Amino acid sequence: MEQLRIAQVSDLHVLKDYRNSMFDRLPLLQTELPANYVQVALREIAEAKPDILVLTGDLVHEGSAADYRFLKMLIDRYCDGIPVLPVLGNHDLKQSFYRGYLNEDRTGRYYYKHEQNGYRFLVIDTAVERNGCGDISSEQIDWLEQELSHASENGTILLGHHPLQSRQAWFHTDYDARLGDILEKSDVIAYLCGHAHYAEDCTICGIRQITAESCAFGVETVSDTDVIYTHTRGYNTCWLENREIIVHQHQMFPVHPQICRFAF
Numbered sequence: 001m002e003q004l005r006i007a008q009v010s011d012l013h014v015l016k017d018y019r020n021s022m023f024d025r026l027p028l029l030q031t032e033l034p035a036n037y038v039q040v041a042l043r044e045i046a047e048a049k050p051d052i053l054v055l056t057g058d059l060v061h062e063g064s065a066a067d068y069r070f071l072k073m074l075i076d077r078y079c080d081g082i083p084v085l086p087v088l089g090n091h092d093l094k095q096s097f098y099r100g101y102l103n104e105d106r107t108g109r110y111y112y113k114h115e116q117n118g119y120r121f122l123v124i125d126t127a128v129e130r131n132g133c134g135d136i137s138s139e140q141i142d143w144l145e146q147e148l149s150h151a152s153e154n155g156t157i158l159l160g161h162h163p164l165q166s167r168q169a170w171f172h173t174d175y176d177a178r179l180g181d182i183l184e185k186s187d188v189i190a191y192l193c194g195h196a197h198y199a200e201d202c203t204i205c206g207i208r209q210i211t212a213e214s215c216a217f218g219v220e221t222v223s224d225t226d227v228i229y230t231h232t233r234g235y236n237t238c239w240l241e242n243r244e245i246i247v248h249q250h251q252m253f254p255v256h257p258q259i260c261r262f263a264f
């Protein structure tokens with residue numbers, strides 16, 4: 001049986017220093033800084049030893065190359081040795097990411113392929129900087145069409161930031177309808193994404209779409225015009241067995257929820 005255990009952390013919103021950022025103006029977040037929760041998640045993930053760690057966007061909150069170097073240092077500190085697939089979100093500044101995380105001088109959308117245990121990961125960049133709505137460029141749809149024209153050994157996992165659809169009314173994602181045909185005819189098992197800061201699980205274009213909770217803070221739509229920020233935080237473990245995917249949502253609390261530990 002082919003297996004793969006994926007840890008999915010989304011919407012990290014890391015900064016080295018939150019002063020003068022959006023978080024500085026939100027009293028409830030001043031003592032509950034996202035970078036602290038990212039470290040809790042990474043520490044728990046390191047202990048669980050997944051096969052791969054995927055970060056589905058908003059890695060850093062409109063920060064500099066130094067903020068990306070800080071994030072990379074945290075990942076290396078806790079999860080050294082685990083393959084990591086970063087995805088860009090709308091709060092990621094692409095040039096800062098390229099400079100700080102990849103140590104490269106380039107611009108433009110960041111999409112790429114990774115293969116592991118016979119599974120193919122296709123990572124797309126659905127984000128336009130500082131635009132809450134998603135956009136999948138025709139260049140990326142062409143690339144997906146070409147990559148998905150042949151099946152991989154065990155199936156494909158698609159990674160991106162914006163859900164293709166969501167019950168959260170404060171954003172939408174634009175893409176050409178031919179993407180739906182491409183996905184329906186493909187070996188894609190699931191699309192793992194984030195952005196909503198609200199866990200959702202649905203089927204679209206014949207594939208499972210799993211939207212992870214943010215590990216920084218929650219967002220909920222409470223009326224046609226209003227959203228609230230919440231203390232809801234979490235990350236996912238996804239067990240892949242052949243073409244089945246089982247998702248466990250880990251919740252994170254201001255106080256660590258572990259009561260005791262024992263051997264059995």
Ligand SMILES: [Fe+2]
Nearest residue numbers: 011058195214
């Ligand atoms: Fe986010």
